Amino acid sequence: MPRLSIDSHYLTDQLKALLRIPSPTGYTDTVVRHVTQELQRLGLEVELTRRGAIRAVRQGSRRASARAIVGHVDTLGAQVKNLKANGRLELVPIGHWSARFAEGARSTIFSEKGSYRGTILPLKASGHTFNEEVDTAPVGWPHVELRVDALSRDREELGRLGIEVGDTVAIDPQPEFLDNGYIVSRHLDDKAGVAVMLAAIEALEREKTVTPVDMHWLFTIAEEVGVGAASILTPDIASMIAIDNGTTAPGQNSSEFGVTIAMADQTGPFDYHLTKKLVRLCQEEDIRYQKDVFRYYRSDSASALEAGHDVRTALITFGVDASHGWERIHIHALRSLAELVTAYATAPVEITRDRNVHAGIEGFTRQPLAEAAQELAEDSEPAE
Template identity: 60%
Template sequence: MKLLPIDTDYLTDILLKLLFTPSPSGYTDRVVHLVCEELERMKVPFQLTRRGAIRASLAGESSEHDRAIVAHIDTLGAMVKGLKDNGRLRLVPVGHWNSRFAEGARCTLLTDSRQHRGTILPMKASGHTFAHEIDEQPGGWDNVELRIDEVVHNLPDLLKLGVRVGDYVAIDTAPEITDTGFINSRHLDDKAGAAVLLAAIEAIMRSGVKLPIDCHPLFTIAEEIGSGASSVLHQDVAEMLTIDNGTSAPGQNSSEFGVTIAMADQTGPFDYHLTRRIIQLCQEFEIPHQRDIFRYYRSDSAAALEAGNDVRTALVTFGIDASHGYERIHLDALESLTQLISIYMQSPALFLRDRYDIGPLTGFPSQPA
């Protein structure tokens, strides 16, 4: 195992490409094509599930014990709940996010035949008209509406335009990378994780290092609505590392710098041995890191286990401020995480016994007494 040089220009370039490709859960075909084109360019073989989850393959010296590394490429968004008599649209969220972060957002309405630009606004949006009533109106998705940039005054105008209940709304990401290394954007969860995984693959392919076991980079398309890595795994995968965001907020130990290793989330602790292997790799290769626990959080790992996969899982994250809102991360965390992922790809299998679905006690690990 060795530290590989990370191409940060590629890392930020592919991150921006991902951020500029709308992919609310359920409307992910375009971003699937983008990731597949990147894998083809790097000559990495891959397969797709029926709905578009991607399973790539990096061949190792042994195929008896496979590992997977997963990031999700779907994001939050919204759908049209109803067409209003004033020519505006009622919305419901896709994924779990607060309507206060939608207020003022520029977005794209995706109908069956066309795209329309628009803005999500609170019901009372004009200070010159409503004065203090603006501050007194309640929040919630029932109290916002989508104003589209078309000549529409009523319900018949909307129907003529082809707008229908169930149309998707993709929220503008508006990314900005500052001279100080901060990256501000919507949907860094988990486009930044996907960029990290692609950058780690790029480093492996460019360096030509040999992997000890087969590694499957996975890109899932429904994590924000709960199903995540439930259908893209196969029984040959014994250990899976998930890449997602860590919440750097009061009461949390996550950071926008270095790697944040999750010890547990709302679904329970992550695998003891795989998590300690990740900590050991950070210590051995002097990758800055910290540990955290997330109380209101789940990831691709939970979806994989709930679907019945008997796989060891761990979660590594980039610290993100204002998750599911106006998000911010730092390039330092993405570089550290890419280094860790490329090292993990080079590491030996956690336990040789894990190559069997079920077996004897021999070779089964033991935790410290």
């Protein structure tokens, strides 16, 4: 069955709703409830892990050799490291992102007594006071502080507000959805991927599409700190595709248009056969695509393999300019990804051996170029 038509308005509406919910790693309960309710509205049965990772299974013609699509609802953020004598807050990052992109950010501090607004500023923030020292100040988390928009002139007043070490700080996304299709916001990684997943499910449900095997829709809550899909897979899942951001930067082949298929990340190559299948589907369904390799990148799939899951993995991405900073994408990439997911969900299973956790050599996959090279080497050996 060919790719399905994607409701772009539904996709962007879901992205807007997701961006409105603060969800740095460790503070994801509210966004989990939102995604769960939307999945249930679409007609799927949902179950949560103890900490809140989501699994929704859409039944197919067969349970064995199931397929999974995974994205993460958690984002970058910060935590209170110290209550400073000047009434401001020292921070440490949640996830890996530069303090360069924290400077000037509006944010919310979540304390036991309630939430407070604030701004992350360099230690030397006033040009009228520090003159050129503002321009020469070093970059780093020890060189910024959070100014709380409440009476907080010293540690004691911070304490009276109920702010404590370890409190979560969420960074405002400041989204803009432009008429020309560009979307500029923080936290597009990976709320755009979650919106893509929901749009693909909406299309499958709208068209009452039958898939050859069960589809597991997985939403993890700690990808930004490396946990990802470590504990959410079930043994019947044979293949898993992660949806996350690509990096449109000098030296990269990613694009803000079409699908960017990752061939490898810092943990190594993705599954040869699953990746080839995705490329072929793009070609057959006339979905624009490009390939890329990410050297300083890992996704939900890496954590699943490191946890010992024997599952084929691949990564498809929407190209993001200034990833983990002031991010920008284009709706064309999001729509293309959702189309590819629907094409994959309905594509026939080719490696039937994968329905078994362990099996013999019969039906095992082939990499013809490698085997041809081996045969050539054997033919060139001198006869005894």
